[in-house]
Amino acid sequence: MPRIGVFVCHCGTNIAKTVDVEQVTNAAARLPNVVYATHYLYMCSEPGQNLIKEAVKEHSLDRVVVAACSPSLHERTFQNCARTAGLNPYLTEMANIREQCSWVHTDRQQATAKAMKLVRMAAARAYYDQELYQTEIPVNRRALVIGGGVAGIQAALDIAQTGYEVVLLERTPSIGGRMAQFDKTFPTLDCAACILTPKMVEAAAEHNIKLYTYSEVESVSGYVGNFEVVMRKRARSVRMDKCNGCGVCWQKCPSKKIPSEFDAAIGMRTAIYVPFPQAVPNIPVIDRENCRYFKTGKCRVCERQCSAEAIDFEQQDEIVKEQFGAIVVATGIDVLDHSVYGEYGYGKYPDVVSSLQLERLINAGGPTQGILKRPSDAKEPESVVFIQCVGSRDESKGFPYCSKVCCMYTAKHSILLKEKHPETQIYIFYIDVRAAGKGYEEFVRRAQEDFGVKYLRGRVSRVFPRGGKMVVMGVDSLLGEQVEVEADLVVLASAVQARSDARELARILNITTDKHNFFTEAHPKLRPVETLTAGVFLAGACQSPRDIPDSVASGSAAAAKVAAMFSKPHLLSEPMIAQVEPMTCVDCLTCQSVCPYSAIEEVAFKDPLTRQEKMVAKVNEGLCNGCGTCVAACNSSSIQLRGFTDEQVFREIESALAS
Amino acid sequence: MSQDNIEKDQPAAAWEPNIVGFLCRWCSYAGADFAGSSRMEYPPNVRVIRVPCSGRIDPLFILKAFQQGADGVLVSGCHPGDCHYSKGNYYARRRMTLLKKMLDFIGYHPKRLRLEWISAAEAREFADVVREMVAEVATLGPAANERVENAGQVAPTPSPLSEESVGR
Numbered sequence: 001m002p003r004i005g006v007f008v009c010h011c012g013t014n015i016a017k018t019v020d021v022e023q024v025t026n027a028a029a030r031l032p033n034v035v036y037a038t039h040y041l042y043m044c045s046e047p048g049q050n051l052i053k054e055a056v057k058e059h060s061l062d063r064v065v066v067a068a069c070s071p072s073l074h075e076r077t078f079q080n081c082a083r084t085a086g087l088n089p090y091l092t093e094m095a096n097i098r099e100q101c102s103w104v105h106t107d108r109q110q111a112t113a114k115a116m117k118l119v120r121m122a123a124a125r126a127y128y129d130q131e132l133y134q135t136e137i138p139v140n141r142r143a144l145v146i147g148g149g150v151a152g153i154q155a156a157l158d159i160a161q162t163g164y165e166v167v168l169l170e171r172t173p174s175i176g177g178r179m180a181q182f183d184k185t186f187p188t189l190d191c192a193a194c195i196l197t198p199k200m201v202e203a204a205a206e207h208n209i210k211l212y213t214y215s216e217v218e219s220v221s222g223y224v225g226n227f228e229v230v231m232r233k234r235a236r237s238v239r240m241d242k243c244n245g246c247g248v249c250w251q252k253c254p255s256k257k258i259p260s261e262f263d264a265a266i267g268m269r270t271a272i273y274v275p276f277p278q279a280v281p282n283i284p285v286i287d288r289e290n291c292r293y294f295k296t297g298k299c300r301v302c303e304r305q306c307s308a309e310a311i312d313f314e315q316q317d318e319i320v321k322e323q324f325g326a327i328v329v330a331t332g333i334d335v336l337d338h339s340v341y342g343e344y345g346y347g348k349y350p351d352v353v354s355s356l357q358l359e360r361l362i363n364a365g366g367p368t369q370g371i372l373k374r375p376s377d378a379k380e381p382e383s384v385v386f387i388q389c390v391g392s393r394d395e396s397k398g399f400p401y402c403s404k405v406c407c408m409y410t411a412k413h414s415i416l417l418k419e420k421h422p423e424t425q426i427y428i429f430y431i432d433v434r435a436a437g438k439g440y441e442e443f444v445r446r447a448q449e450d451f452g453v454k455y456l457r458g459r460v461s462r463v464f465p466r467g468g469k470m471v472v473m474g475v476d477s478l479l480g481e482q483v484e485v486e487a488d489l490v491v492l493a494s495a496v497q498a499r500s501d502a503r504e505l506a507r508i509l510n511i512t513t514d515k516h517n518f519f520t521e522a523h524p525k526l527r528p529v530e531t532l533t534a535g536v537f538l539a540g541a542c543q544s545p546r547d548i549p550d551s552v553a554s555g556s557a558a559a560a561k562v563a564a565m566f567s568k569p570h571l572l573s574e575p576m577i578a579q580v581e582p583m584t585c586v587d588c589l590t591c592q593s594v595c596p597y598s599a600i601e602e603v604a605f606k607d608p609l610t611r612q613e614k615m616v617a618k619v620n621e622g623l624c625n626g627c628g629t630c631v632a633a634c635n636s637s638s639i640q641l642r643g644f645t646d647e648q649v650f651r652e653i654e655s656a657l658a659s
Numbered sequence: 660m661s662q663d664n665i666e667k668d669q670p671a672a673a674w675e676p677n678i679v680g681f682l683c684r685w686c687s688y689a690g691a692d693f694a695g696s697s698r699m700e701y702p703p704n705v706r707v708i709r710v711p712c713s714g715r716i717d718p719l720f721i722l723k724a725f726q727q728g729a730d731g732v733l734v735s736g737c738h739p740g741d742c743h744y745s746k747g748n749y750y751a752r753r754r755m756t757l758l759k760k761m762l763d764f765i766g767y768h769p770k771r772l773r774l775e776w777i778s779a780a781e782a783r784e785f786a787d788v789v790r791e792m793v794a795e796v797a798t799l800g801p802a803a804n805e806r807v808e809n810a811g812q813v814a815p816t817p818s819p820l821s822e823e824s825v826g827r
Contacts, residue, residue, distance in 0.1 A: 649708060
């Protein structure tokens with residue numbers, strides 16, 4: 001029979017003022033199986049804990065019930081106390097007689113009576129407590145970083161530099177991500193390539209990092225410390241071991257009129273291409289959909305020109321399966337498809353461009369070598385109108401959120417244009433200017449005051465062409481007037497959107513997304529880079545719109561979490577998880593259908609009595625988080641949640657209601 | 660004073676509602692703790708049982724509570740969309756909806772089972788829910804009476820295992 005000890009805490013006067021602790025102790029001493037009960041001023045203090053330890057020894061206690069504050073405060077303390085006294089820590093129970101009794105009631109008699117019941121409930125529960133053990137889960141000390149933008153590169157570098165192996169997986173032919181497309185960065189106006197490309201080269205040179213470019217994640221199974229990831233390395237049609245990146249192939253390629261993804265469709269590329277000159281790895285791929293040979297069976301110009309004999313038209317996609325202990329998701333963002341704003345004429349008028357296109361138009365590495373020429377007639381614009389919040393903060397289009405970066409990059413664009421051509425007239429239609437960040441507000445004021453950029457507060461209703469110019473009609477809400485501005489070029493500050501396939505990846509990784517398909521963190525404030533799936537972390541703008549400093553910071557934060565996990569000899573799993581009794585399981589798999597963690601698998605089980613083999617449900621201990629939803633759903637009562645068994649709850653209910 | 664004395668001190672006529680509360684540990688139990696640290700007073704009639712998730716609450720727990728003489732049962736979890744385990748509270752919502760209908764069918768007033776979403780920050784809401792529920796259940800009176808009254812309206816089917824049939 002269990003021997004229960006009850007320890008009632010005064011908590012100074014916090015409990016003792018409203019609850020008669022002596023009476024509670026006396027009542028506890030008379031409860032079944034309670035062999036010892038006492039009270040003390042501060043049970044959590046060193047002398048209080050010593051009192052518990054000594055009582056455990058002296059009275060051979062094997063259950064400890066502490067009537068004190070909330071278990072969320074001191075359950076761990078008393079579990080550790082029990083452990084040092086030689087008991088299994090899970091044989092400890094707490095009765096919350098402070099937060100849920102002495103602090104919320106004033107009538108001493110009623111509060112004392114309730115405290116006695118709470119102690120009785122805890123003791124009834126303790127009777128059925130079982131020794132539980134944390135199981136050791138081995139950790140595979142390799143990390144997978146999905147997405148080779150600046151956040152992913154930062155995470156990969158930081159993990160690699162702590163000594164662990166990383167696979168950096170990127171969908172496009174080169175790492176670099178969005179940042180590689182940018183001309184300069186706000187608010188310092190550093191050239192994006194100058195600060196990013198060294199990091200890209202560093203990532204490629206780091207011996208702990210393996211780069212998988214032009215690759216995608218197919219499926220993920222397993223659990224924290226032990227993920228198995230199937231990846232598809234798409235066929236480049238160029239042998240990476242032979243190619244030296246000389247560039248003859250793409251200079252000679254006859255298919256030259258393919259809109260370049262990297263140049264936001266402003267520039268053109270060939271069918272065999274590297275996305276941009278500083279690409280890492282600097283090895284081209286053949287875009288099979290647009291390649292003349294793959295379409296017509298004739299051409300092979302690149303193959304004839306290649307002195308390294310690197311072209312391989314027969315190459316197949318390669319499926320690789322690898323083990324990882326942790327996964328960092330850094331898949332970044334898409335930008336809004338402007339077709340939802342028909343009134344702004346994007347796609348209809350060539351001189352209405354997106355901010356990303358402007359970025360390429362003013363970039364020295366872009367299709368115009370950095371000289372801003374408007375797309376229709378290659379004229380250098382004398383007046384430019386920027387429209388902000390195109391897709392942001394517009395509930396009618398389904399985007400209630402702020403994209404966070406547009407106010408700043410629009411200010412940056414206006415300064416960059418003014419620096420080159422001070423006589424350019426620049427107007428910015430805005431709703432509010434949001435410039436919260438180090439040096440951001442000062443930067444916007446510089447645009448307004450030093451560069452004379454005209455900020456007009458109000459929405460634009462329509463953009464249309466008139467006599468070789470674009471007319472922007474809008475409202476200046478500060479003057480309360482309709483305004484009409486003529487411009488040579490109109491730039492739309494595009495909203496930041498989650499990747500179109502973010503939900504699909506979330507499904508593969510078993511993580512959650514919010515209603516705009518951005519990945520959700522475990523806690524918005526205190527666990528910002530973790531997900532609710534242990535071992536999967538987030539970095540960068542795939543989580544919410546963010547700028548470069550924030551993306552880099554979250555990349556490093558995710559890396560720190562991974563490194564902390566890898567630095568332990570093994571992981572410990574919480575023992576309060578579900579367990580199936582295979583003898584009574586009827587294999588209906590209702591549990592599988594309700595489990596939020598896909599922790600239930602179907603396995604064969606040989607009945608020791610009948611010696612017949614049957615299929616039963618089994619809980620994967622690494623995946624189970626112990627919510628208990630399956631326990632309540634089980635049709636044959638074959639699942640129990642350790643530490644929260646039906647037996648325990650039933651006894652607790654009975655003692656709560658016994659007179 | 661011993662426990663016995665306390666119980667003797669209370670006059671038999673002063674019936675007080677007995678309510679069992681099942682609170683999920685992440686949101687509602689933390690909300691109840693917060694009501695405590697904010698010193699919000701509420702009546703002592705609710706005895707709380709902490710569960711990992713509202714999805715853990717087996718409808719049998721509630722039936723067991725009523726069988727043991729509870730006058731009301733409070734079930735509370737995280738707000739929809741906020742479940743620590745992502746969707747346990749949705750399962751709780753479905754189960755409680757069905758159970759409520761069943762309780763109604765067997766003669767219990769539906770207000771005796773209350774499902775609430777209370778976050779860890781909603782101390783005020785927790786205290787209000789307890790006050791409101793205790794007042795409501797007090798108006799309804801003891802659940803045992805209700806069961807007897809309503810049971811009279813349905814022709815009783817003697818259970819083969821009832822005490823009479825066993826011959827005591």
